[in-house]
Amino acid sequence: MTDARRHVPRTDVVLADPRLAEAIRALGRTAVKATIVATQQRVRAGEVHPESLVDVVLSALPEHATTLRRVVNATGVIVHTNLGRAPLSAAARDALDVAAGTTDVEFDLATGERARRGRGALAALANAVPDAGAVHVVNNNAAALLLTALTLAPGAEIVLSRGEFVEIGDGFRIPELLAASGARLREVGTTNRTTLRDYQAAIGPDTGFVLKIHPSNFVVSGFTASVGVRELATLDVPLVVDIGSGLLAPHPLLPDEPDAASTLRAGATLVTASGDKLLGGPQAGLLFGSSEVVERVRRHPAARAMRVDKLTLAALEATLRGPTPPVRAALDAAEDELRIRAEKVAAGLAGSGVDAEAVRCRSAVGGGGAPEVELPSWGVAVPAAWGQRLRVGTPPVVGRVHGHRCVLDLRTVDPAEDATLAVAVTAVAGVAGVAGVADGSSHPPAPNRAGAPGPR
Ligand SMILES: *Cc1c(COP(=O)(O)O)cnc(C)c1O
Numbered sequence: 001m002t003d004a005r006r007h008v009p010r011t012d013v014v015l016a017d018p019r020l021a022e023a024i025r026a027l028g029r030t031a032v033k034a035t036i037v038a039t040q041q042r043v044r045a046g047e048v049h050p051e052s053l054v055d056v057v058l059s060a061l062p063e064h065a066t067t068l069r070r071v072v073n074a075t076g077v078i079v080h081t082n083l084g085r086a087p088l089s090a091a092a093r094d095a096l097d098v099a100a101g102t103t104d105v106e107f108d109l110a111t112g113e114r115a116r117r118g119r120g121a122l123a124a125l126a127n128a129v130p131d132a133g134a135v136h137v138v139n140n141n142a143a144a145l146l147l148t149a150l151t152l153a154p155g156a157e158i159v160l161s162r163g164e165f166v167e168i169g170d171g172f173r174i175p176e177l178l179a180a181s182g183a184r185l186r187e188v189g190t191t192n193r194t195t196l197r198d199y200q201a202a203i204g205p206d207t208g209f210v211l212k213i214h215p216s217n218f219v220v221s222g223f224t225a226s227v228g229v230r231e232l233a234t235l236d237v238p239l240v241v242d243i244g245s246g247l248l249a250p251h252p253l254l255p256d257e258p259d260a261a262s263t264l265r266a267g268a269t270l271v272t273a274s275g276d277k278l279l280g281g282p283q284a285g286l287l288f289g290s291s292e293v294v295e296r297v298r299r300h301p302a303a304r305a306m307r308v309d310k311l312t313l314a315a316l317e318a319t320l321r322g323p324t325p326p327v328r329a330a331l332d333a334a335e336d337e338l339r340i341r342a343e344k345v346a347a348g349l350a351g352s353g354v355d356a357e358a359v360r361c362r363s364a365v366g367g368g369g370a371p372e373v374e375l376p377s378w379g380v381a382v383p384a385a386w387g388q389r390l391r392v393g394t395p396p397v398v399g400r401v402h403g404h405r406c407v408l409d410l411r412t413v414d415p416a417e418d419a420t421l422a423v424a425v426t427a428v429a430g431v432a433g434v435a436g437v438a439d440g441s442s443h444p445p446a447p448n449r450a451g452a453p454g455p456r
Contacts, residue, residue, distance in 0.1 A: 161194035
């Protein structure tokens with residue numbers, strides 16, 4: 001090109017272009033300017049015509065000011081740690097928006113005085129678990145355990161069964177976390193068997209507390225023995241129980257997952273759990289227990305370092321008070337409803353010549369919970385090679401590749417996203433237009449229609 005430089009529109013001129021005003025408002029001047037500069041470079045290289053610079057900038061700009069992408073979870077793993085664990089309910093997302101600005105998180109508007117931080121979320125949590133004398137919220141369950149160890153076992157021992165030396169994932173080992181508090185771990189029993197007598201023999205003046213950790217992501221079977229909460233509660237020391245998944249009350253499909261209410265009723269002094277696993281809320285660590293112990297935990301100087309954000313408090317309260325969160329909806333989805341959805345999506349795709357069929361599959365709870373539970377489900381099977389293309393599509397769809405097929409399990413897909421999923425598959429298949437599915441009319445079936453044949 002002959003002196004393309006002279007034809008490159010100036011940065012300040014492009015920034016002032018009214019077509020970019022909306023992008024500057026949404027993404028910020030700095031981000032838009034960076035894209036302009038990069039595009040000017042392409043004009044100089046002769047790749048972009050000077051006249052189309054603004055159009056190219058517009059198409060190169062991201063939609064949002066975050067590099068995080070919204071992803072359709074079609075893996076069938078309900079609580080998928082790599083995909084951000086629990087997706088929040090619409091009510092919780094709305095609460096995030098309210099709390100994102102200036103808010104009365106720690107202020108009483110009536111009196112004009114400082115108020116208890118997050119009192120609405122704490123009241124909702126206490127309300128959900130009436131057996132707890134008091135509750136507290138920290139960043140995550142790991143923080144809840146660390147704060148508990150710092151408070152109840154400074155320079156003392158934490159008594160823990162060898163069968164409960166748990167690694168959660170990504171190298172996170174609970175015993176190492178506890179040891180980081182400065183407390184000493186007193187191991188009792190063996191990998192497969194621990195009895196009440198083992199605990200009794202270990203307890204003494206150096207005991208801070210007995211800890212029971214739910215082995216949430218594995219099972220030990222065969223010649224085994226462990227001691228339940230009720231028996232451990234007869235020991236004359238504080239009993240802390242890490243229940244993991246954050247069920248507040250028993251769930252019929254998950255008989256082996258402990259819940260906060262039952263654990264407290266069985267005699268635990270303190271229960272810790274995650275907020276973003278089966279509770280279906282934001283990342284948080286929940287503590288339930290006697291008012292005396294929870295108050296000590298709350299007053300520990302380190303509690304400030306684990307304090308949750310106003311956004312977490314808002315989303316947690318909305319999860320507890322609001323409609324069924326997506327994790328619970330996915331867990332409780334009836335197989336028939338899933339089949340009808342899968343048949344509808346598959347029929348729409350097949351009708352447009354896309355290689356897709358409705359198939360039975362099995363979903364998992366995930367999040368390191370209920371490792372033995374498999375939930376019968378339905379999905380849409382497409383060729384395995386599309387798996388990678390779906391992941392890099394818009395929006396990205398993550399399925400599960402099984403042999404020659406990639407299965408898109410609908411249990412973990414919001415029913416309102418079925419149409420989006422169909423469009424993503426169609427794009428990957430290189431076929432345009434999917435009749436009857438991409439029209440956004442894909443509602444979950446009414447209860448009286450459950451079991452009715454699909455639209456095929
Ligand atoms: C998941 C889990 C944890 C860790 O919880 P985070 O909220 O991720 O810190 C701790 N203990 C058990 C038993 C778990 O299942």
